Amino acid sequence: MPTAAPAAPLTSTTIDGAIDHLQATYPKAVSADNREGYGGIIVESAQLLDVARFIRDELGFDYLSSATAVDYLGAGDHMEMVYHAYRSSGGGALVFKAQTERDQAEIPSLVSVWRGADFQEREAWDLYGIHFPGHPNLKRILMWEGFHGHPMRKDWREAYYEEEQKPFDSRWPGGHVHRAEEKNVFGKNVSYPREIDLSRLMDTSESAVYQSLGLGVDVERVMDKDGFETNELVVNMGPHHPSTHGVFRMVLTVDGETVTSLEPVMGYLHRNHEKIGERNTYLHNIPFTDRLDYISSMGNNHGYVLAVEQLLSLGRRYNQPTYRCEVLRVLMVELSRIVNHLWAIGFWLNDIGAFFTPVLYFIQERERILDFFEAVAGSRMMCNYMRFGGLFGDLPERIKSVSNLTNDRARDYNTIQFLTEMVSERIPRTIDELEQLLTQNEILIERSVGVGVLGAADAINYSAAGPLLRGSGVPYDIRRADPYSIYDELDFDVAVEDAGDMYARYRVRVKELRESVRILRQLLPRLEATKGQSIWADGKPGAYAPRVPLGEAYGRVENGKGELGYYIVSAGGKSGTSNPWRYHVRAPSFINLTPMGIMSQGYKVADIVGILGSIDIVLGETDR
Amino acid sequence: MYGTGLAKGLMLTLRHFVDSYIDDIRYGFRKYSHSVDNFGIRQGTQTKGVITVQYPDEKVAVPERFRFVPFLIVEDEYHPTRAGKDWCTSCGICAKVCPPQCIWIVRGNDPATGRPVPEPEAFFIDIDICMNCGYCAEYCPFDAIKMDHDYELASYDRTTHHIHDKERLSKPNSYWRSIAPTRAYEEMLARGTWEHKDAAKEARRGKSSSRSAPRPAAKPAPAPATKEAQPTPEPAVNAAPAPAAAAEGTTPWSEDDAKREERRRKALERKARRAAKRGG
Numbered sequence: 050m051p052t053a054a055p056a057a058p059l060t061s062t063t064i065d066g067a068i069d070h071l072q073a074t075y076p077k078a079v080s081a082d083n084r085e086g087y088g089g090i091i092v093e094s095a096q097l098l099d100v101a102r103f104i105r106d107e108l109g110f111d112y113l114s115s116a117t118a119v120d121y122l123g124a125g126d127h128m129e130m131v132y133h134a135y136r137s138s139g140g141g142a143l144v145f146k147a148q149t150e151r152d153q154a155e156i157p158s159l160v161s162v163w164r165g166a167d168f169q170e171r172e173a174w175d176l177y178g179i180h181f182p183g184h185p186n187l188k189r190i191l192m193w194e195g196f197h198g199h200p201m202r203k204d205w206r207e208a209y210y211e212e213e214q215k216p217f218d219s220r221w222p223g224g225h226v227h228r229a230e231e232k233n234v235f236g237k238n239v240s241y242p243r244e245i246d247l248s249r250l251m252d253t254s255e256s257a258v259y260q261s262l263g264l265g266v267d268v269e270r271v272m273d274k275d276g277f278e279t280n281e282l283v284v285n286m287g288p289h290h291p292s293t294h295g296v297f298r299m300v301l302t303v304d305g306e307t308v309t310s311l312e313p314v315m316g317y318l319h320r321n322h323e324k325i326g327e328r329n330t331y332l333h334n335i336p337f338t339d340r341l342d343y344i345s346s347m348g349n350n351h352g353y354v355l356a357v358e359q360l361l362s363l364g365r366r367y368n369q370p371t372y373r374c375e376v377l378r379v380l381m382v383e384l385s386r387i388v389n390h391l392w393a394i395g396f397w398l399n400d401i402g403a404f405f406t407p408v409l410y411f412i413q414e415r416e417r418i419l420d421f422f423e424a425v426a427g428s429r430m431m432c433n434y435m436r437f438g439g440l441f442g443d444l445p446e447r448i449k450s451v452s453n454l455t456n457d458r459a460r461d462y463n464t465i466q467f468l469t470e471m472v473s474e475r476i477p478r479t480i481d482e483l484e485q486l487l488t489q490n491e492i493l494i495e496r497s498v499g500v501g502v503l504g505a506a507d508a509i510n511y512s513a514a515g516p517l518l519r520g521s522g523v524p525y526d527i528r529r530a531d532p533y534s535i536y537d538e539l540d541f542d543v544a545v546e547d548a549g550d551m552y553a554r555y556r557v558r559v560k561e562l563r564e565s566v567r568i569l570r571q572l573l574p575r576l577e578a579t580k581g582q583s584i585w586a587d588g589k590p591g592a593y594a595p596r597v598p599l600g601e602a603y604g605r606v607e608n609g610k611g612e613l614g615y616y617i618v619s620a621g622g623k624s625g626t627s628n629p630w631r632y633h634v635r636a637p638s639f640i641n642l643t644p645m646g647i648m649s650q651g652y653k654v655a656d657i658v659g660i661l662g663s664i665d666i667v668l669g670e671t672d673r
Numbered sequence: 674m675y676g677t678g679l680a681k682g683l684m685l686t687l688r689h690f691v692d693s694y695i696d697d698i699r700y701g702f703r704k705y706s707h708s709v710d711n712f713g714i715r716q717g718t719q720t721k722g723v724i725t726v727q728y729p730d731e732k733v734a735v736p737e738r739f740r741f742v743p744f745l746i747v748e749d750e751y752h753p754t755r756a757g758k759d760w761c762t763s764c765g766i767c768a769k770v771c772p773p774q775c776i777w778i779v780r781g782n783d784p785a786t787g788r789p790v791p792e793p794e795a796f797f798i799d800i801d802i803c804m805n806c807g808y809c810a811e812y813c814p815f816d817a818i819k820m821d822h823d824y825e826l827a828s829y830d831r832t833t834h835h836i837h838d839k840e841r842l843s844k845p846n847s848y849w850r851s852i853a854p855t856r857a858y859e860e861m862l863a864r865g866t867w868e869h870k871d872a873a874k875e876a877r878r879g880k881s882s883s884r885s886a887p888r889p890a891a892k893p894a895p896a897p898a899t900k901e902a903q904p905t906p907e908p909a910v911n912a913a914p915a916p917a918a919a920a921e922g923t924t925p926w927s928e929d930d931a932k933r934e935e936r937r938r939k940a941l942e943r944k945a946r947r948a949a950k951r952g953g
Contacts, residue, residue, distance in 0.1 A: 217774050221765035222789070224777030225795040226836055333772035335807035406686060427738040427820065433806045441811065443739070446855065449736050486685050489678030593770045593812045 060109030086600020089144025110134035113163035122203035139530035158183035165512020176201035191316035295668030318672035326632035350435035354606025368586030373579035389609025399663035497551035501660035516612025520554035522547040540615035611637030638666035742822030760817035762791035775802035808953035830838035
């Protein structure tokens with residue numbers, strides 16, 4: 050990249066230029082992160098707020114993508130918050146970090162600078178026990194308030210703890226089988242913080258259910274300012290509610306039918322994916338990423354392998370994926386984007402009342418795509434297809450082979466023929482049908498236009514991503530803003546709509562479906578041209594325990610639901626293992642819920658269901 | 674005009690509705706018969722309308738790469754020398770690459786020498802934990818563990834049925850060739866033989882190299898007989914059965930035997946010397 054002329058405004062300097070400028074402005078507070086394999090800057094936490102404001106306002110990094118904590122126990126014994134800020138106009142990340150002690154961990158909250166830090170700081174408090182002075186609502190977010198300890202800390206051990214890192218020694222060569230729960234019976238290993246009142250668990254009164262939320266509303270009796278009882282009341286939706294797309298809970302305060310505030314409550318599907326990820330080896334994590342956003346597992350794989358490949362490329366023995374490998378990756382990712390959007394639109398329609406007719410038309414097409422995934426990767430949803438520097442396998446010759454065709458000769462297609470037919474006929478036909486069915490539908494328009502509005506400035510400030518951000522008039526698509534894989538040579542447009550309402554998000558998804566088909570059309574000749582080329586740079590599959598050099602990496606992709614990022618820290622050879630030291634998932638479903646509160650204010654309860662559907666969350670990823 | 678968008682959408686629903694009847698008439702309601710031949714009518718690309726598969730009466734075939742709980746390959750029972758022998762050498766790679774760590778292997782030891790032998794003594798997979806990722810099959814250097822296509826594993830009691838032991842896991846090589854012929858063929862090309870790698874190695878050396886297994890008293894049958902005994906593997910037969918190829922070699926069996934015995938004696942001597950040195 051050409052270096053910016055000195056006269057150029059600060060908001061368009063290069064990353065290095067921005068860092069130089071920061072160091073010049075805050076010589077005492079800002080220092081370069083010189084650890085091996087690391088980048089960015091370390092900011093004194095006392096000055097963090099000022100520096101963050103400067104980064105946002107003067108340097109133009111207005112989009113805080115990710116904020117997460119790392120516990121360096123035994124490697125400096127400190128906690129660290131890592132922030133990745135981007136410009137909404139595109140370009141790379143400005144990575145800045147703030148460090149603190151492990152006990153009495155405290156870092157100023159950045160919620161006043163980026164509202165998008167809200168849930169992420171709560172998560173860091175919940176999982177790492179870092180206190181954020183200035184945070185408006187610093188409560189546990191994924192664990193319940195009676196949880197003892199902060200589970201992501203390196204010295205915290207889970208109930209079925211076996212060993213620090215996989216592979217466990219007990220499996221081989223003297224592997225005597227046991228069930229974890231037999232060794233460690235539930236009840237014997239549960240501890241509670243001293244201040245928690247367990248009798249509350251037996252309390253079934255209304256107020257207890259909402260006690261932890263801090264709504265400021267006495268549920269049983271709400272008075273207005275004149276002392277009259279009003280009809281403002283608290284309505285609980287979920288976790289077991291068909292419209293919350295899983296085990297998501299919303300607590301609404303309503304005045305009549307109008308929502309005055311909304312508090313998302315999550316964590317019912319929490320399994321501490323990141324802790325599991327740190328026990329796992331790098332390779333083990335790939336199938337685990339499938340289980341995050343289980344609608345588009347190919348995209349999850351892609352983000353993760355990109356992050357680990359960034360780390361691997363720091364080492365000597367690393368080969369770039371071949372061109373065919375990249376083509377296949379993009380092919381899979383775009384197909385899963387189509388699946389994701391068909392699913393999202395379909396279930397959003399369910400939410401606003403078009404019950405199951407449209408979604409079943411879309412699912413019919415999705416099934417075909419899943420047939421293809423199954424033939425290529427071996428599984429319909431948990432694809433586990435990508436590997437570091439390669440893939441599980443090339444395309445098979447046929448979708449079904451000569452085996453197993455007892456009753457299924459009908460589906461034995463040539464793979465390329467099948468794919469061509471999908472891309473050139475079936476998928477476009479489905480999108481046309483979708484548009485015919487819905488886009489001009491008056492009921493749909495009346496339900497969705499002007500509902501759930503999120504302005505462009507808010508969308509950026511709340512770190513919204515994906516169709517939620519682009520539906521608010523911000524043309525930010527990572528495939529264009531910070532291209533990865535072969536997206537820079539593909540011809541497609543960033544879908545964007547200005548209105549910021551549910552209908553705009555629907556339109557963005559439809560446009561993206563068409564853009565994905567456009568990309569797929571460009572991939573078919575590339576597949577033909579690279580036929581016979583190996584998917585591995587050196588012709589043979591990668592090792593099962595690759596040596597990952599010391600360092601940090603942030604790999605992000607534009608997934609169907611938004612920006613999916615993986616922040617990975619490798620301890621390198623120091624720990625002598627192939628396990629990541631830190632494995633963080635920047636989940637779009639999770640962070641896109643941050644603006645849910647402001648998007649819902651002033652709308653009716655029935656609209657809330659639609660607004661949630663238009664964000665498009667999946668709880669496997671939200672709760673991790 | 675208000676309502677045109679609505680009407681347009683409803684026309685589409687109507688078309689879907691009518692299409693399924695047109696389809697019925699076109700195939701004379703054969704769509705609904707349970708005959709295997711008619712499955713294609715319901716599930717083909719041209720099908721319109723209702724496309725339900727009547728599981729469990731009908732099943733959609735799975736593709737070759739489909740992966741469900743793994744199984745272990747043992748040599749076919751008609752194999753002349755290694756019938757029923759595990760392909761697994763208990764190297765432990767599958768247990769290491771297993772993300773949820775659901776594989777337990779007990780490495781076999783030679784009772785006489787106490788040294789590990791390339792054969793698992795016990796092999797367990799907890800199918801409740803298995804996440805069907807397929808890594809074990811992918812990284813197995815001996816093609817000894819494969820992902821199965823049998824997805825109907827429900828049972829009434831998980832404590833007794835859901836930990837598969839070696840007996841339950843073992844399936845003959847011919848089964849793998851039948852469920853995944855293309856892949857089995859590709860693997861054969863990579864391996865150079867339809868048999869286990871070790872079997873091929875033995876064959877090249879001209880005899881069993883397995884240190885643990887008692888050497889078969891009888892030499893392998895002469896080449897033509899072996900060929901007959903081995904049914905022709907589908908789909909291609911260009912790889913001749915390896916033992917046969919070896920038997921056609923020029924080296925007489927006994928000479929090699931002697932050499933091997935000599936090597937073994939020398940190795941034992943060296944070992945004894947080392948032990949003496951350490952002891953002294």
